[in-house]
Amino acid sequence: MSDIRIIKKRYIFMASVFIGLALLLVLLPERHTLKELKAERLLQEVNDNTRYFTTDDVAEKIIANDAYMQLIDVRTPEDYKNFHLKGAINIPIDSILNKDEDGNYTYEGILNQDLKANVFYSNGTIYSNQVWLLLRRLKYKNNYVMEGGLNKWIETIIKPTKPSATASQKELDRYDFRRAASMYFGGASVTVSAEEDVPAPTPVIKKSASKEEEGGC
Amino acid sequence: MGPLFNANDEWSFVIALVIGIAFGFILESAGFSSSRKLAGVFYGYDFVVLQVFFTAAITAAIGLLFFEYFGWIDLSAIWINKFYVGSAILGGGLMGLGFIIGGFCPGTSACASAIGKIDAMLFLGGFIIGVIIFDLFYPLYKPFYKASSMGASMIYDVLGMNKYVFLLLFVIVAILSFVGTAYIQQRVSKKTKKY
Amino acid sequence: MEDIKIQKPPKKYMNPYLAGVLLGIVILLSFYFTREGLGASGAFKRVVAKVEQTIVPSHLESENSAFHHYVTDGKDPLKNRLVYMIVGVFIGGFISGAINRRLKLKLEHSPKITSKKRAIAALIGGALFGLGSAFGRGCTSGAGLDGMAVLATSGFVVVAMIFGAGYVFAWFFRKLWI
Known part of the structure; x- marks a missing residue:
């Protein structure tokens, strides 16, 4: 009988160790030192082009009033005032890391969230890519770049x-x-093109090799 | 800071072999080489599967989060299985059915085969047939297989919880399940003869 | 825990909680060293891919195969850490079986069913498991255990489904086991 009691005691001890360790994790102060992404990883992501939205994607989403895309103009406020895409907000590149009085990044709420896909654009892609890279380094998620910028647009x-x-x-x-x-978007000439004769199309279906990450098991 | 090697680094192969040996050794030592012991979890006479499984999960989860806390591992760099809702649910269901009929899962059947269990070898043969069937008719359900992806979704994000709080709850639930199953096992084994 | 260790007679199984803690540490080390966790089914999928590569390479290399990414850029499907890991599982299982005197060629089954019935059930169960682990992107270890260790949604869903389905169908197949 006492054997069973000893075993029971040990199980209770084990269980308390587990719960204690988990509780410790909850109670420990948060660490901020490891927030940044490793350089190698960053390089890997830079070379991977999944961060780009094409201008067609963006146009389609604007027209469809897609609430899950947030356009962000990273040019200067003057440029933004002159022209910007519909629905875009302006966060100039030099203020992207602004902090509020508490020392938190002012725009973190917009730039690091799960709900909306942020799409940065500038005239070309240099500034928008710089912003993207900065934010990736901070491990912010859900940020994208409009390919080719406004020129391409x-x-x-x-x-x-x-x-x-x-x-x-x-x-x-x-x-x-x-x-x-x-x-x-109220752009160029509005001439009719529909009735122009279209030659028999030769479909060129290019399949992109889908690179799916391998199952772990 | 870990992870130290990429998964397909040559060093990873050597380490994988060593880890595999430890994995097989532990599975066999815990009794996972016996299908009747494994199936016990579904009939209440032996809960070893649940005990080993959840203890391992909470140990590893606590360990990983401590490693992250101390800055030893970068959890954003480790591999997370992507969540495809429909496919994962169907897959899990089929695996449950396969488990109750066949009495093994791939890892346990491998280590049971190693000690000479013929039923485990047959299970492995069946497993390979199942995989071949999947690949043969793959175009039929490819859209389903790739549908409704939620990416590398984390359970605490889905539940809208802090990950440490979720872990604590997970540990508590696991321990409660150990207590509960110990009680059930006692009652069931009183009623039925030991096999 | 030590109480079991001290008076460990041959053939007695390890304490499940001790085994669980050890297994958890192994998973942790696996993530720490190789970025990925444990896995078993992946190796068998790769064996299938290897066989397909020799018999029907055209199928494997087309988009009609679920495994075509195993061979892109002329890769060898067997040159993968999961394959090494399963070799390790066989070795580790054998060592434990040898130490604990459990090495024996036999077909284990409930006394209420014949060997033949058990053999057929094992084969069918294996096939279903094979299909399931393909859909589930991993098996009990690769999708379930690793997934739970890293707190991934897929892991919890797959484990819930495996055990859920197991309990739902347990009643129908009780004759196989009890």
């Missing part, structure tokens, strides 16, 4: 060029979309 959405006659159906569809988008 004008080139593709506002003034789309007509694809050649032999272009694939996909390209033609994209062109139609861009023209419609252009109209939506």
Whole structure:
């Protein structure tokens, strides 16, 4: 009988050790020292192009009023005042790390959250990429960059060029979309293109090799 | 700061072999090489699966968070299985069914095969057949397999909890389940003869 | 815990909680050294991929195979840490079996069923498990145990489903076990 009691005591001891350790984790003050992402990891992410939204993606989401995308203009307030994309907010690159009185980053609430995808843009992609990199280093998630910036936006959405006659159906569809988008954004000339004869499309289906990470088991 | 090697570094192969040996040794020593012992968890006569499984999970989880706290490991760099809602639910269900019929899971059947259990070898054969079937008809359910991904979703984010608080709750639930199952096991083994 | 260790007669199994703590430490070390946890089913999937590579390479290399990413860029599907790990599991299991005098060629089954029935059940159960672990992106260890250790949603869902389904179907297959 006493044997069982000893065993029981040991189990109670074990259980308390586990609960104690877990409780300790809850009670320990938070550590801020390890907040930054390792340089190697950062390099890996820089080379990986998943952070880009194409201008078409962005246009589509603006038109659809997608509430899960937040456009962020990282140019100067003057530039922003002159022209900015619909729904974009302005956080100039030099104020991205501003802190409030308590020493917390002012924009952390916007730049590090789970709900919305932030898409940065500038005229080109240099500033927007710099912002992205800075924030990744702070381990902020859910941030993206508009590929090609506003220059590309004008080139593709506002003034789309007509694809050649032999272009694939996909390209033609994209062109139609861009023209419609252009109209939506009050862009270039509004001439009719629908009745132009379209040669038989030669579909070029390019499949991107999906790189799925391997199952662990 | 860990993780020290990338998963497909050559050193990882050597370490994986050593870890595999420890894994197999522990599974066999705990009795996971017996299908009747494993199946006991579903009939209340032996809860060793649950005991080992959850003790291991809480030990590793506490350890990982302490390692992170001390700055020994970068948890953002370790591999997290992505969560595909439908596929994970179907997969888990099929595995449960396979477990109750076959009496093993892949890891335990491997170490049971090593000590000469013929039923474990058959289970492994069946397992390979199952994998081949999956691959043969893969185009049929590929959309389903890749649908509704939630990415590398963490349970405490889904529940909207602090991770340490979640861990504490997890530990408490695990220990309560140990107490509960010990009680059930006592009652069931009083009623039924030992196998 | 030591009480079990001290008076450990041969053939007695290790205390499950001690085994659990040791296994937890092994998982922790695995993450610390190799970035990933334990896994078993991945190795068998790779064996299947290797066989397909020799017999039907066209299938494996097409998008119609779930394993085509095992061989992209001319990789060898077997050159993977999970394969080394399963070799280790066989060795480790064998060592423990040898130390504890459990090495014996036998087909274990409930006295109420025949060997043949148990053999068929093992085969069918294995096939279902194989399908399940493919859908679940890992088995009890790779998806379940590792997932719970890192507090991933997938781990908890898969474990809940494995045990849930096990209990739901247990009644139908009770004759196989009790």
